[in-house]
Amino acid sequence: MSLKLYKSMDLTGSSCAGVIGELSGVYEELQPGEYVEILIGADSDRKDLYAWAARVGAKVVKEERQGNAFRLEVAKLS
């Protein structure tokens, strides 16, 4: 399945909604077959993200280090 990029988000800074709050809002907007590309700074955020993804059925389709940050692609498959 070829996935389509919906949006890129730099979540490396502090934000009141936090990484999961910001991401969950955008994830709800995704159509099946789309993904959001995110940049996060902390390993704790990365762990929270995987826990959140498992809960809501999101799929992390790609992860790589980008300097001190993590670049992930989070998709809605169905």
Add this chain to the structure above:
Amino acid sequence: MKNILIAGAGIGGTIVANRLAEKLRQEVEKEEVSITIFDKNEKHVFQPSQLLVGMGLENPSEIVRNEKELLNPRVKFISGKDGEIAKIDVSNHSFVTAGGKNYSYDYAIISTGSTLDWDMIPGLREGMLTVWEMEGAIRTREAIKNFTGGTIVFNVARLPHKCPVGPLEETLMLDDYLRRRGIREKTELVYTYPIAGVFGIPNVNKAMTKLFESRGIKVISPFTLKEVDTQNRTIESNEGEKIKYDLLLGVPPHMGAKVIADSALGDRRNWVPTDKNTLQMKDHSDVYVMGDTTDIPISKAGSTADFESYAVADNIASNVRGNDHRKMYDGSVFCFIATGMDTATYIRFNYSNPPIPPPPSNIHWLAKLAYNRLYWSLTAKAVV
């Protein structure tokens, strides 16, 4: 003549208009620059104080002024039909108004804010009272005054929303209010939030969770609101949880203004793609975006718009003068957090430095009230 057009005369639009009018005083007086701000409403509401209206500490008339009185005389204010922007045409560099007029710009600032998306969740409009709008604040004041005991549920339907600390404040103030009325023991106070915990920033979440525990406030999270059943007075989450309520307070889902969708400028929630440092709209360097309107991962708060206004005004003024100077927005936010009817703490942070809220105190509460009062004479007028 260079035209600077500002869409929206809320906190962000008003402050940036006044800051520009001061920075470009000479150019405006020589008629080399014109600054025009558009809003259909002639009244300016200090929305952060709607919480205090809801808690019975302020009257609506105390938090409303005429926009004209707040603006620097060098700023032109267009209200009514011609103040209502029907379309922001970034290809032709113009605003089209609901009155059918067309205004061209050299620089545009979009500060059209956010709106409440009541229709996203069945039963929400009928079931929930919110201080995130003035009418709801007045109804909240009456509802809590008449409340005699039972279950109060505070629900945050979706993130992000305006005034992110507001849910913490309203819940903690309500707890204190109920204690003062002697009915806290007859009331179960439940707080529900779409992500785990009570707030998104770890330091603040930790401090506030501890405070909620000490005050006996029950937290159910993650709780993503799916439906409000007004017949049976229950709310249900996507996670499968169902809670019974006697009074439902909270924050409806937010989205950007309709004009953003009508102009095809935003994402599916009408947030405008914005560079998080320059605050320029992506792919449109002559358009700046401020406050709730942006899609950047930062607090949708009045203080955010205030901090952003320094970068936007500086960069436009420099550009008007032919300088290449560029000031960056560093993600600064400052918010007081009421923790009771006369105590508060605060958070101050930016992209690189997370907040560490100090212990709640009456001094911070008084500072919060002072800041609200000084908004009219100092902040809105961009004196500071």
